[in-house]
Amino acid sequence: MKRRLIFATNNKHKLEEVRAALSQSGAIEIVSLAEANLQGEIPETADTLQGNALQKAQWVWERIENSKLKIENSGASQQATDFDGVFADDTGLEVEALDGAPGVYSARYAGEHCSFDDNIDKLLAALDGETNRRACFRTVICLMERSDECGVMSDECAIHYFEGRVDGQILTERHTNGEGFGYDPVFMPDRFAVSFAEMPLEVKNTISHRGLAVQKLAEYLTHNS
Numbered sequence: 001m002k003r004r005l006i007f008a009t010n011n012k013h014k015l016e017e018v019r020a021a022l023s024q025s026g027a028i029e030i031v032s033l034a035e036a037n038l039q040g041e042i043p044e045t046a047d048t049l050q051g052n053a054l055q056k057a058q059w060v061w062e063r064i065e066n067s068k069l070k071i072e073n074s075g076a077s078q079q080a081t082d083f084d085g086v087f088a089d090d091t092g093l094e095v096e097a098l099d100g101a102p103g104v105y106s107a108r109y110a111g112e113h114c115s116f117d118d119n120i121d122k123l124l125a126a127l128d129g130e131t132n133r134r135a136c137f138r139t140v141i142c143l144m145e146r147s148d149e150c151g152v153m154s155d156e157c158a159i160h161y162f163e164g165r166v167d168g169q170i171l172t173e174r175h176t177n178g179e180g181f182g183y184d185p186v187f188m189p190d191r192f193a194v195s196f197a198e199m200p201l202e203v204k205n206t207i208s209h210r211g212l213a214v215q216k217l218a219e220y221l222t223h224n225s
């Protein structure tokens with residue numbers, strides 16, 4: 001029987017990326033939040049990537065358990081809430097000369113409703129005149145699975161983390177072909193002479209923080225299904 005996992009994201013691009021990485025294994029079905037009928041803003045208020053990934057996965061897990069109880073009490077079909085697990089990811093750009101900033105605050109580095117461009121402008125200003133441009137992107141994926149010992153209705157779970165990291169440097173100005181998003185125009189990965197925003201997505205996915213974390217998740221799921 002297929003293992004059904006919910007991916008706790010509203011980002012369609014990430015959903016496609018993860019589905020593609022897991023497509024070799026016919027034993028896993030990835031379900032989006034919309035398909036699981038889950039709406040609302042997922043909280044991410046922890047101060048570490050791991051904490052945020054766990055918080056997002058837990059938020060979904062708790063909602064699934066609650067709707068399961070409601071369905072059980074109403075006697076309706078349980079199909080829609082039958083899941084074997086939930087996973088969520090969180091990513092940050094960590095800059096050596098800035099003591100790891102923006103890190104877990106990468107999305108809102110320049111303020112609560114800032115744009116990618118605002119974030120890049122703030123980063124370039126913070127590194128103005130700085131010779132140490134070393135930085136890395138890190139992604140942490142948190143997977144919550146039903147543990148073997150418990151039955152389908154149990155809310156007990158096993159928690160696993162998968163991390164991906166790519167090292168590189170922050171350029172002094174934007175380099176872009178229009179590829180990518182976020183800090184891509186100013187991040188050049190080691191062993192490459194172009195920024196992430198000048199790379200085809202297929203190439204970026206094979207070396208990127210998120211790509212590597214997803215590969216580790218895929219290996220785990222393939223060997224444990």
Ligand code: IMP
Nearest residue numbers: 089090091092093106107181182183184
């Ligand atoms: P999230 O946790 O994946 O939403 O990532 C948080 C923030 O990190 C995003 O809003 C982007 O600013 C930045 N980010 C994440 N992944 C990438 C990437 O692959 N390239 C550039 N920036 C990224």
